[in-house]
Amino acid sequence: SYVLTQAPSVSVAPGQTARITCGGNNIGSKSVHWYQQRPGQAPVPVVYENSDRASGIPERFSGSNSGTTATLTIRRVEAGDEADYYCQVWDSSSGYVFGTGTMVTV
Amino acid sequence: QVQLQESGPGLVKPSQTLSLACNVSGGSVRSGGYYWGWIRQPPGKGLESIGYTYYGGNPFYNPSLKSRTSISFDTSKNQVSLSLTSVTAADTAVYFCARGPTNLGFYFDDWGQGALVTVSS
Secondary structure, three states: OOOOOOOEEEEEOOOOOEEEEEEEEHHHHOOEEEEEOOOOOEEEEEEEEEEOOOOOOOEEEEEEOOOOEEEEEOOOOOHHOEEEEEEEEEOOOOEEEOOEEEEEOO | OOOEEOOOEEEEOOOOOOOEEEEEEEOOOOOOEEEEEEEEEOOOOOEEEEEOOOOOOOEEOOOOHHHHHHEEOOOOOEEEHHHHEEHHHHEEEEEEEEEEEEEOOOOEEEEEOOOOEEEOO
């Protein structure tokens, strides 16, 4: 089965830049999506197809994907960005697969 | 704007069948161009895909759950249904339904609020 690996946690000071990585075999050839999930809430789409921002998401959020790593970057981090972030791809054998998730602490 | 709402029993006994419905408002499940998926999240853990379907097509299930899972439409109620048989405590989770456009590679842009299902005797 296809596995997506994320760092369990990232800590960042307000105003700084957070980089959340998602590793997978040849992930650069896949379309990667990112979701934000606050405690007790449903996931909210943030970035789709590697680098397109979802509706209502500020320009501070951006995505990239190359080789074996996809990255979600949050610039000028705010307290409201504190949440869990999940990457997701489609794999022909495994179906749609989620990463292990990264907790962002501000 | 479509809205999704999961409904069903919050408590299921071990070995029984978990049944949930995703009630859809603001859109029709018979509309083409969308995947309808189920995702679950055990307490304190990450997201796990269960499977998906689309109108007029065959459902696809997570290989690890395939033997116990069924996803189908109830067009008379405008619902997408999930059935998971022979449940154990490991199936305790918040279950989400979600919808995504078929032209965007299984990206889910609309989610229900989730329903907690506990498996316990």
